[in-house]
Amino acid sequence: MSIQTVVTTPFADQKPGTSGLRKKVRVFQQDHYLQNFVQSIFDTLEIPANAVLTVGGDGRFYNKEAIQVIIKMAAANGFVKVLVGQHGILSTPAASNIIRKYQTFGGIILSASHNPAGPDDDFGIKYNTSNGGPAPEKITDAIFAKSKTISQYKIVDLPAVDLSSVGVTTLDGFEIEVIDAVRDYADLMEQMFDFAAIKRWLAAGHRLQFDAMHAVTGPYAKEIFGHRLGASADCLMNCEVSENFGGGHPDPNLTYAADLVEIAYGAHAPDFAAASDGDGDRNMILGHHFFVTPSDSLALIAANAKLIPAYAKGLSGVARSMPTSGAVDRVAAKLGIDCYETPTGWKFFGNLMDAGRVTLCGEESFGTGSDHVREKDGLWAVLCWLNLLAATGESVESLVRKHWQIYGRNVYSRHDYEGVPTEQANAVIAHIKAQFNSLPGQVFGHYTVKTVDDFSYTDPVDGAVSTGQGLRILFACGSRVVIRLSGTGTEGATIRVYLEAFTEDAAQQQMDAQEALAALITVSNQISQLPQLTGRQQPTVIT
Numbered sequence: 452m453s454i455q456t457v458v459t460t461p462f463a464d465q466k467p468g469t470s471g472l473r474k475k476v477r478v479f480q481q482d483h484y485l486q487n488f489v490q491s492i493f494d495t496l497e498i499p500a501n502a503v504l505t506v507g508g509d510g511r512f513y514n515k516e517a518i519q520v521i522i523k524m525a526a527a528n529g530f531v532k533v534l535v536g537q538h539g540i541l542s543t544p545a546a547s548n549i550i551r552k553y554q555t556f557g558g559i560i561l562s563a564s565h566n567p568a569g570p571d572d573d574f575g576i577k578y579n580t581s582n583g584g585p586a587p588e589k590i591t592d593a594i595f596a597k598s599k600t601i602s603q604y605k606i607v608d609l610p611a612v613d614l615s616s617v618g619v620t621t622l623d624g625f626e627i628e629v630i631d632a633v634r635d636y637a638d639l640m641e642q643m644f645d646f647a648a649i650k651r652w653l654a655a656g657h658r659l660q661f662d663a664m665h666a667v668t669g670p671y672a673k674e675i676f677g678h679r680l681g682a683s684a685d686c687l688m689n690c691e692v693s694e695n696f697g698g699g700h701p702d703p704n705l706t707y708a709a710d711l712v713e714i715a716y717g718a719h720a721p722d723f724a725a726a727s728d729g730d731g732d733r734n735m736i737l738g739h740h741f742f743v744t745p746s747d748s749l750a751l752i753a754a755n756a757k758l759i760p761a762y763a764k765g766l767s768g769v770a771r772s773m774p775t776s777g778a779v780d781r782v783a784a785k786l787g788i789d790c791y792e793t794p795t796g797w798k799f800f801g802n803l804m805d806a807g808r809v810t811l812c813g814e815e816s817f818g819t820g821s822d823h824v825r826e827k828d829g830l831w832a833v834l835c836w837l838n839l840l841a842a843t844g845e846s847v848e849s850l851v852r853k854h855w856q857i858y859g860r861n862v863y864s865r866h867d868y869e870g871v872p873t874e875q876a877n878a879v880i881a882h883i884k885a886q887f888n889s890l891p892g893q894v895f896g897h898y899t900v901k902t903v904d905d906f907s908y909t910d911p912v913d914g915a916v917s918t919g920q921g922l923r924i925l926f927a928c929g930s931r932v933v934i935r936l937s938g939t940g941t942e943g944a945t946i947r948v949y950l951e952a953f954t955e956d957a958a959q960q961q962m963d964a965q966e967a968l969a970a971l972i973t974v975s976n977q978i979s980q981l982p983q984l985t986g987r988q989q990p991t992v993i994t
């Protein structure tokens with residue numbers, strides 16, 4: 452194999468966001484754009500002898516082309532082998548599992564998660580380290596720094612690799628192994644959960660409906676729910692991966708998973724319904740005419756974890772991202788285990804899991820997971836719920852209502868304002884920051900501001916400090932408003948407003964979250980002046 456050195460010039464915009472570099476496909480299609488970023492990753496790493504790289508993606512448009520480039524660059528940069536998912540497919544949690552199970556020198560995951568796919572839509576790329584988790588900020592910052600000074604990249608001249616069938620190809624000592632994308636992951640799930648109990652639950656006539664949203668979890672769902680658990684084919688919808696995700700927006704929430712929501716709230720609603728996102732790391736959980744917030748889902752899984760074989764011995768600790776509700780904190784307090792509050796993004800959980808400090812982690816953005824891999828895991832969360840339903844014989848709704856009775860309810864909602872011009876979004880943030888000194892002590896209706904800050908986090912394992920992670924307005928009554936800008940979008944800015952109130956009052960626990968939070972929403976707008984500064988009266992998406 453002859454290694455070519457190609458002269459290139461830097462792009463200024465290759466800064467990884469919350470979860471890797473995400474841009475429009477057309478940006479990635481510019482000459483050298485993908486190559487520059489991949490070389491910047493390789494230049495940041497100290498690639499050891501005999502290093503193997505895992506490569507896979509969510510199957511979106513440009514996945515296959517990008518994989519061919521990455522294979523050729525891995526060969527030129529000292530890797531001896533790549534493990535690639537068949538058809539270029541690996542869900543994000545499955546990729547994390549492959550890295551860990553086969554101890555590869557990390558992996559490159561191609562995904563823009565829940566963002567729409569297709570020639571005019573989004574693509575993404577990120578590097579995960581040998582523990583299977585997204586590279587920490589120290590590494591992503593270094594990759595960005597390299598990308599700003601890059602002058603050449605290395606690539607070999609190889610014919611395109613056939614990714615359609617499982618097997619090994621060896622070229623001049625470099626090995627390309629195409630692996631079954633599903634089997635290792637399905638095996639892991641089967642070890643962790645009580646499949647026999649879930650099978651009995653299904654055989655007893657309980658019904659499940661799963662929506663893969665035309666994205667990567669389709670083949671996994673068919674194998675796990677269909678083949679291994681015996682669910683009938685009509686329980687599984689949109690399970691063929693298409694390059695543009697069926698033209699949809701594979702974000703499993705009440706807005707974008709509308710087809711599933713209609714079924715879950717319809718006349719023939721199943722006992723349990725769930726969806727996952729583009730790359731398979733998110734989950735939405737629904738019961739019969741009932742929605743479980745991701746923050747509550749995390750708390751409830753933590754509270755009942757001992758009913759799941761993998762966690763029969765209990766949890767070492769739990770962690771949640773800062774904007775996620777404090778529901779899990781109450782469970783941790785009762786269990787007498789530690790609860791960590793981290794910035795948004797799964798990369799901050801890795802150290803805590805590696806150090807054995809936490810078993811479960813979660814984010815309000817439909818992300819839940821555990822230390823079985825180092826990514827959030829959509830199908831794992833679905834299986835947690837199925838296992839709990841099978842073990843308790845309860846319905847989703849009764850499990851949640853009983854949970855609220857015991858722990859109280861953290862009433863919670865996130866309001867997203869998408870596609871806001873960047874200057875306007877920055878003006879909202881600046882307007883709040885300008886009030887940092889004057890807000891504490893101010894009274895807005897029933898709410899008295901206690902403290903205001905811009906969240907910063909010191910990693911308890913390696914001491915790394917991350918600042919500027921979101922504005923927090925904390926009220927004396929325990930309610931709070933958090934405002935931050937998204938780090939995963941590819942167009943304009945998205946303002947996220949996270950609203951939370953706590954209630955032990957049984958009557959209030961039954962209320963609709965938007966109603967219960969109405970007064971807090973008014974106060975939030977008063978402080979942020981968001982409607983005035985952006986011209987937006989209503990959020991784009993409410994979750």
Ligand code: VG1
Nearest residue numbers: 469470564796797814816937938939
């Ligand atoms: C969003 C979510 C965050 C999540 C991230 C990646 O980030 O809020 O909780 O970790 O997406 O999820 P941001 O910066 O847009 O708020 V995924 O499923 O897009 O990899």
Ligand code: CO
Nearest residue numbers: 564728730732
């Ligand atoms: Co995702």
